[in-house]
Structures are given as C-alpha cells and as structure tokens.
Amino acid sequence: MNNYHWNWGIFFQTIQNGDVTYLTWIIQALGWTIAISLLAWVIALALGSLFGTLRTVPHRGLALLGHAWVEFFRNVPILMQLFIWYFVVPEMLPHDLSVWVKQMDPQISGFIFSVIALGLFTSARVAEQVRAGIQSLSRGQRAAGLAIGFTTFQTYRYVLLPMAFRIIIPPLTSEFMNAFKNSGVAYSVGVWELVFVSNQMVEETGGQVIESLIVPTILYIICSYTANRVMYFIEKRSRVPGLIVAK
Amino acid sequence: MFASLDFSIVLQAIPAILQGLLYSLELTVVAMVGGVILGTLLALCRLSSNAYLGFAAKVYVDLMRSIPLLMMILWFFLLVPLMTGVRMGPENSALITFTLFQAAFYSEIMRAGIQSIAKGQINAGFALGMTYSQTMANVILPQAFRNMLPVLLTQTFVLFQDTSLVYAVGARDLLWAAKTVGINNGRTVEMYIFVSLIYFVICFSLSMLVKYMNKRIAIIR
Numbered sequence: 001m002n003n004y005h006w007n008w009g010i011f012f013q014t015i016q017n018g019d020v021t022y023l024t025w026i027i028q029a030l031g032w033t034i035a036i037s038l039l040a041w042v043i044a045l046a047l048g049s050l051f052g053t054l055r056t057v058p059h060r061g062l063a064l065l066g067h068a069w070v071e072f073f074r075n076v077p078i079l080m081q082l083f084i085w086y087f088v089v090p091e092m093l094p095h096d097l098s099v100w101v102k103q104m105d106p107q108i109s110g111f112i113f114s115v116i117a118l119g120l121f122t123s124a125r126v127a128e129q130v131r132a133g134i135q136s137l138s139r140g141q142r143a144a145g146l147a148i149g150f151t152t153f154q155t156y157r158y159v160l161l162p163m164a165f166r167i168i169i170p171p172l173t174s175e176f177m178n179a180f181k182n183s184g185v186a187y188s189v190g191v192w193e194l195v196f197v198s199n200q201m202v203e204e205t206g207g208q209v210i211e212s213l214i215v216p217t218i219l220y221i222i223c224s225y226t227a228n229r230v231m232y233f234i235e236k237r238s239r240v241p242g243l244i245v246a247k
Numbered sequence: 248m249f250a251s252l253d254f255s256i257v258l259q260a261i262p263a264i265l266q267g268l269l270y271s272l273e274l275t276v277v278a279m280v281g282g283v284i285l286g287t288l289l290a291l292c293r294l295s296s297n298a299y300l301g302f303a304a305k306v307y308v309d310l311m312r313s314i315p316l317l318m319m320i321l322w323f324f325l326l327v328p329l330m331t332g333v334r335m336g337p338e339n340s341a342l343i344t345f346t347l348f349q350a351a352f353y354s355e356i357m358r359a360g361i362q363s364i365a366k367g368q369i370n371a372g373f374a375l376g377m378t379y380s381q382t383m384a385n386v387i388l389p390q391a392f393r394n395m396l397p398v399l400l401t402q403t404f405v406l407f408q409d410t411s412l413v414y415a416v417g418a419r420d421l422l423w424a425a426k427t428v429g430i431n432n433g434r435t436v437e438m439y440i441f442v443s444l445i446y447f448v449i450c451f452s453l454s455m456l457v458k459y460m461n462k463r464i465a466i467i468r
Contacts, residue, residue: 004329071451071454074450074454075446075447075450075451075454076408076443076446076447076450077408077409077410077411077412077422077446078408078411079411079412079414079422080411080422080439080442080443080446081443083422083426083439084439084440084443087435087436087439088435088436088439088440091436180315181314181315181316181317182315184315184317184318185317185412187317187415188414188415195315195317195318195321195415198318198321199321199415202321202325207325207329209325209326209329210326213318213321213322213325213326216318217314217318217322220313220314220315220318221313221314224313225313
C-alpha cells in the first residue's frame with residue numbers, strides 16, 4: 001500500500017478513444033446510469049402494479065397470469081435475463097427486425113435492452129409488494145366497495161389500490177434503490193455507465209484502482225440516497241391517517 | 248428462426264456446466280454460512296451496550312448496503328492485490344467479497360430476529376443464573392434463528408442469483424461456463440437458454456421451500 005502512486009490528476013486527462021476528460025466521461029456515465037435506472041423503474045412500477053393487482057383479482061385465469069409473470073421474471077438472475085434479451089431475443093425476431101436490431105448503435109441497443117431487462121426483473125419484485133399490500137388490507141374494504149355498488153374495477157381504483165400503495169411505500173423504496181444498484185449490469189452489454197467506465201479507467205490508467213473506483217462508488221451512494229429521500233418525502237406526504245406510522 | 252437452433256450442444260456442455268454450477272453453489276453456501284455467522288456477530292455488536300461497537304457495526308452495515316455488489320466485487324478484486332501483494336484469483340476473491348457483503352444483509356435480518364424475542368426471555372435466562380453470552384447462545388439466538396429462517400432463506404435466494412455477478416471479474420461460475428462453451432462452439436443462444444432454465448429451476452425450488460417454511464413456522468408460532 002505504501003508504494004501506491006496516488007494520481008488524482010487522471011480525472012483531467014483525456015480518455016484513450018475520444019477527446020473528453022475522464023471526469024466528463026464519468027459524468028456522462030452517471031447520466032446513462034440514471035437514465036437506465038429511472039426508465040426501468042417506470043416500467044417496473046407500471047407492469048408491477050398491473051400484475052401484482054391481477055394476482056389478487058377474483059378471476060382464476062388473470063390471477064394465474066399475474067403469478068406466472070412474477071415467477072418467470074423473479075427466478076432468473078438479472079445478468080442472465082439481460083443476456084437473454086441482448087443475445088437471444090434478437091435471434092428469435094423475424095429476419096428484417098433482427099437485422100435492424102443488430103445494426104443499431106451498440107450503445108443504443110445495449111441501453112434499450114438493459115432498460116427492458118431491468119424493468120421487467122424489477123417489475124416482478126414490485127408486483128410482489130403490490131400483492132402483499134392489497135392482501136394486507138382487511139377484507140371489509142373490498143366488501144365495502146362492492147356493497148356501495150362499485151364494480152370490481154372501481155373497488156380497486158377507489159378503495160383498494162389507494163390504500164395498498166400508501167402502505168407499501170417503504171418496501172418500494174428499497175426496490176427503487178435496488179434499481180439503481182442493479183443498473184450496473186448494463187456494463188456487460190457495453191453501455192458506458194458507471195461500472196463500465198470505472199473498469200475501463202482502471203485499465204487505461206495503468207491501475208489507478210482507488211481513484212477510478214471511488215468516484216463511481218460515491219456517485220452510486222448519492223443516487224441511492226437521493227432515491228431514498230424522494231421516496232421518504234412521498235411516504236410522509238401520503239401517510240394514511242389513523243395508522244401507527246402516522247402518529 | 249427456431250429451425251437453426253441445435254440443442255445437442257447442451258449434452259456436450261454438461262461437464263463444463265456442472266463445474267460452473269458447482270462453483271456457483273459453493274459460493275452461495277460459503278457466503279451464506281460465513282455471512283450468517285459474521286452477520287450474527289454484527290447484529291450482537293449493534294445491540295450491545297458498547298456505543299463504539301454499535302456505531303462501528305452500523306457504519307459497516309450501512310456502507311455495504313449502499314454500494315452495489317458489482318462495485319464491491321471490483322473493489323475487492325482489484326484492491327487486495329494492491330494492498331497486500333497477494334494474488335488470489337477471481338474465484339477466491341469472490342468468496343471473501345460475498346461473505347463480507349452478505350454479512351451486512353444477514354445481520355439486519357438477525358437483528359430483527361433478536362429484537363422480535365420477548366424481553367422476558369433475557370430476564371428468564373438471567374434468572375436461571377446464565378451469563379449474557381450464555382443467555383444469547385442458549386435462549387435468544389436459537390429462537391431468533393428459527394423465527395427468521397424463511398427470511399434468511401429468501402436472502403440466500405437473492406444471494407444465489409447475485410453469484411452470477413462474479414462474471415465481472417471472470418470467475419468461472421455457471422454463467423461463465425455457459426458463455427465460454429457457447430462462444431467456443433458458436434452456440435451462445437442455446438447455452439443461454441439452457442442455463443436460464445437451470446437458474447430458474449433452482450430458484451423456483453428455493454422459493455417454494457421458503458413458502459412451505461413460512462406456512463409451517465407461522466403455525467408453530
């Protein structure tokens with residue numbers, strides 16, 4: 001350790017294959033990381049809510065569909081799923097579409113498949129939370145909705161879901177943070193996000209390991225912390241009066 | 248589109264796949280056992296009356312939980328040879344990284360488990376003349392452990408999936424085996440489909456086990 005040559009100046013050197021500095025490159029990488037995580041989170045929230053809700057509806061087929069969705073996307077590691085999307089799915093597409101996908105800029109196709117893979121993977125986890133939230137409500141809530149003449153859809157829309165979502169904000173917060181942490185797998189399909197850039201920096205700078213890794217690590221921590229605070233703010237604003245947490 | 252697939256490669260690949268799977272499982276088991284032991288110690292530190300010990304454990308756990316595992320794997324793999332001069336190879340490096348990393352997650356589970364035990368249990372231990380450590384070892388921890396078993400297993404389920412991330416440092420796990428055999432034979436599509444199925448079967452069985460235990464333990468409690 002004593003003969004480690006610190007060199008914080010590397011951040012102002014230009015990268016090997018381009019004309020920006022490493023610092024600029026890291027900031028661009030942060031942009032990719034945030035873009036992947038947020039877009040994936042939007043997909044996860046939308047599909048997770050849909051399939052989580054389906055699991056609780058009084059209809060055998062729909063409930064089974066929701067269940068299948070969750071088991072399908074939850075039981076394969078995210079990196080493996082990304083490989084399936086990136087390497088396998090294009091081969092399965094009709095010929096013209098397949099050629100079009102393969103001719104895309106690898107940055108863009110890697111980015112799109114990372115968003116899809118991370119979005120669907122996270123959606124299965126969100127669906128589990130949504131289901132747990134709906135099932136934690138007392139049975140009377142559903143009965144009350146139906147008793148005042150709501151249809152099943154209206155009962156969900158006006159009674160069950162507004163309650164369930166407010167209850168599950170804390171577990172959703174950790175899933176949101178996980179989306180940021182998992183977005184690093186995009187490096188494996190060549191997206192220039194934080195993990196990719198730090199790996200590349202270690203190589204190109206001839207082993208300035210600490211400098212190359214510490215900045216992306218801190219950026220990750222800041223991202224998760226920000227996600228945590230945003231969710232906490234929403235949680236505070238949407239607390240259900242009368243529950244223990246609301247005081 | 249499906250006509251060009253040739254799954255005969257799967258049969259040839261079985262020895263390589265088994266070797267990869269064995270490492271993935273080894274990594275899971277080592278990180279689980281090591282993580283639970285270290286995690287329990289961390290939980291005890293956090294709950295101890297010594298403020299410094301509690302603070303140190305909290306910093307460790309919070310730090311580990313806020314850094315992506317992928318970054319941790321890189322840190323450990325690149326930094327340890329620099330600091331100590333020891334080159335241990337990606338496989339061994341991952342074993343240590345995973346144990347240290349998972350300890351933080353298991354410790355939160357164990358802490359919740361210990362805190363869920365009624366206070367009277369500690370008093371009962373003391374009343375019988377046991378010391379603090381005897382009370383913990385013989386009264387509190389066995390109960391905490393049993394109550395938290397489904398959650399510990401759920402964490403192990405996450406851990407098993409995360410083992411695929413050692414791909415980043417080129418450790419020879421299940422995913423690495425699939426990729427290598429696939430590329431060498433020009434059959435990546437078949438290999439990825441096959442290995443996805445292996446992951447699915449293992450994870451699905453594990454999640455069924457967790458569900459079953461949840462039911463049983465809920466009844467006993």
